[in-house]
Amino acid sequence: MSGAGTEDGMGSAAAQDGTSSGWTPQEPARQQEAADRGEPGPPGLRHGPRLLAAVASVALVVGTAALVVVEDGVVDHVAAAVPAGAGVVEVGTQPGASSLGCAGGPVLTAAVEETDEEFAAEQSPTDRRLVLLADGAQGPLVVTAPVESASSTTSGTASAPATQVEPTDDGVAVVEGAGGSGGAATVSVTGPTGQAAPSLSGLSTSLTPDGDLRGLSASSCAAPTSDAWLVGGSTAAGTSTRLSLLNPGATAAEVSLGVHTPEGVVQPPGGQDVVVPPGERSEVLLDGLVEEAVEPLAVHVTSTGGSVAPSLVVSRLVGIVPRGVEVVTPAAAPALTQVVPGLATAGAGSAVLRVVAPGEETATVEVDVLADEAGAAAAAGLATSVAVPAGEVVDVPLGGVPAGAAGVVVRSDVPVTAAVVLARSAGADDPDGPADLAVAPATAPLAPGAGLALPRGDAGLGAQVLLTNAGAGQATASVVGLAADGARTDPFEVAVPARSTRTLDPAQVGEGLTGLVVVEVVVDAEAEAAAEQAAAEETEEAGGADGGADGGQGGATQDGGQPVSPAPAATGLHAALVLVAADVPGAVAVVPPSSVPAAAGSTPVLVAPPGRWP
Structure with a gap:
């Protein structure tokens, strides 16, 4: 969940970073008239008959962006995202989906499984669990283990x-x-016609x-x-990072x-035009894509045609x-x-x-740590700033974070x-012994409808x-708890003071729950607006002072004299489950x-994906 202010709780990239495709969605009739006259339309709107056929047959749900086709009682999904700046046309009411x-999770690769017994690692069985929860469903909850593509590094292809x-x-x-190899699975569900998915x-x-493991x-x-952006992983010695692409x-x-x-950024030849067939999962070893050992790293995943659910599966050995x-x-x-919520420090x-x-x-980045009540004073002294060169990844150590619960706020220009x-060690007396990793x-x-x-x-x-x-x-x-038999608890409210972190034990909501669903989030809008105004005035004053000292016109500027847009104040309530x-x-x-x-409401149809049409 990223951003706010849109129907799916995800802020568009254009809204968040101030960029735009330069195209404003038009009425469908005006779009077609422009196309008929041969005028350049929005990116991708250059396939008249093909586009009309697509509009007639393809319905994409905003947010989950999934086409639902029901044949003989089987629910099938054709996934495709609606990019920022694309046009949509309302074509009628469809069941929400x-x-x-x-x-x-991680699995031993086929190569490891075939190692000679003399050198094979002793490996305990892995307990794999998959819990799925739907609320507001009308059709069945359908779960399928994906087929492993021929290029997959894991065993089992059925x-x-x-x-x-x-x-x-x-x-x-x-x-x-449990799902397929490693517990992987695809899941889908439909809701009543004309209602939210x-x-x-x-x-x-x-x-x-x-x-x-x-x-x-x-x-x-x-x-x-x-x-998608996957921020984590490494190709350093002893670390294996596999990119999983599930379609x-x-x-x-x-x-x-x-x-x-x-x-900087690398676009490895082996990581381009990777085809993931429908209903399958493909895996790519990053160790083989990046020539040198790299840590830290982040992976930007883009796709055309269908969409994928990407993830990095990381395992690390030292000796x-x-x-x-x-x-x-x-x-x-x-x-x-x-x-970034979910900073759980202990031991x-x-x-x-x-x-x-x-x-x-x-990027000039400012970092703040927002802790629980016990650690608030210590966290207040951890604010720092760092420069992140264009296209690069930088690790910022968070030393001194108090034990307990915290989150991190990042503001950038x-x-x-x-x-x-x-990274958490098994024991304080053996820092070089077994340990575990977690990435938040x-x-x-x-936003309402989010679930855990x-x-x-x-x-x-x-x-x-x-x-x-993160707000002022x-x-x-307000959340409700759901049990496996469908029982629902009364709404439970948890209040979090400004710029702080609090912990919710699911047992406070109810015993034996299968999941939590958010039904309402209320923020102090007046306090948020006042904080935003104060930040803007402070930036203007600081810029004016700098400009006056230099004999300039005032206002914060970059080295080239271009004005710097201050980062908006962080807002909203953010959550993570810590296990x-x-x-x-x-x-x-x-x-x-x-x-x-x-x-x-009615289902939007993708009209103009920037740059291309699948």
Whole structure:
């Protein structure tokens, strides 16, 4: 979930970074008239008959952006994202639909499995769990394990039969089980015609007590997209990073990668035009794409045709000592402000803020840590700033973060995105012993319909929700808990003071819950507006003082004399689920909420994807 102010709770890239395609959506009739006259229309609007056929047959749901085709009772999804600046046409009311791709967790590659017994690593069985939760469903919750593409590095290529679970009369459907290789799965559900798409969330966990894959990895199931940022991973010695590309739709996706490193962006030939067939998962070893050992890194994933649910599966060994596993899911799209919730510090460990500046200008980044009540005073002294060169990735150590719960706020003069990489040792007396990794991505503010699936009680995992309020006024979230049998709790309110972090124990909402769904978020709008105004005045005054000293006209400027636009104040309430394993010391994972479902109403049709038409 990234950004705010749109129907799906995701702020558009244009709105966040101040850029635009230069094209303003027009009325459909005006668009066609312009095309008939031979005038250049919006990017991609140059295929008259093809476009009309597409408009007649293709309906994309905003937010989840999934086409739903029902044949013989089987729900099929053709995923495609609506890019910023694209035009849409309302063509009628369709049933709301949601679809997700679940990444699964780390697995031993086929090469490792075939190693001679004399050198084979001792590996304990991995406990893989998949929990899926739909609220507001009318059709069945459909779960399918994807086919592994021929290029996949994991074993097992068969697709398991689809699982279908009918919702209760109250619209709740729950699936608890395992997916395909590593627990990967695709999931879809439909809601009533003319109403918002169902809230759909998923949690995939993998827990291994010892061996090369020792640790806990967890991820939320993600909506397919054509543009994603994965901030995490490494190709340093001892670290394996696999890019997983899951295509839950019925259209092949052609994927291209940009790998951002401390030396700039690389577009490896082996990472271009990667075809992911419909209903399949393909994997790419980043170790083989990037010639030199690189840490830190971030991966920009774009696709045409179909859309994919991308993730990075990371495992690390130092010699023969396991140092962590994790699944990295997409961070918020680049913007001037980012909020990273889920900074859970405890015992022996470290935290690093990873920032990537994808544009053509160096980013000047300001960093603040917002902690819980016990750590607020210590966190206040951790504010820092850093320069991130254009196209590069920089790690900012967060030393001194107090034990407890916290979030990180990033403000920049040019768009950036970010994540926090946590490393937690099994014991303070053995810092070089076994450890685990967790990656907390930047998220969007919470919005109604966002969900968090919870681990089962017998999974051996503890769960807490960390809520970070980046705004200047108090924020209050109202959530309901859902049980596996469809039972629903009364709304539970949790208030978070301005610029602070608080912890919500799911047991406070209800016992034995399968998930939480946000029903309302209330922020102090007056306080937010006052803070924004004060920040603008402070920037203007500082710029005027600098300009007066230099004999200039005033106003903050870059080296070339161009005015600098101040980053807007961070706002909203941000959440992450933090998991720990009681029986595996140091095991930790951080999971962002699911995306917000599409709004109710008529279904928009993609008219002008910038630059091309699938």
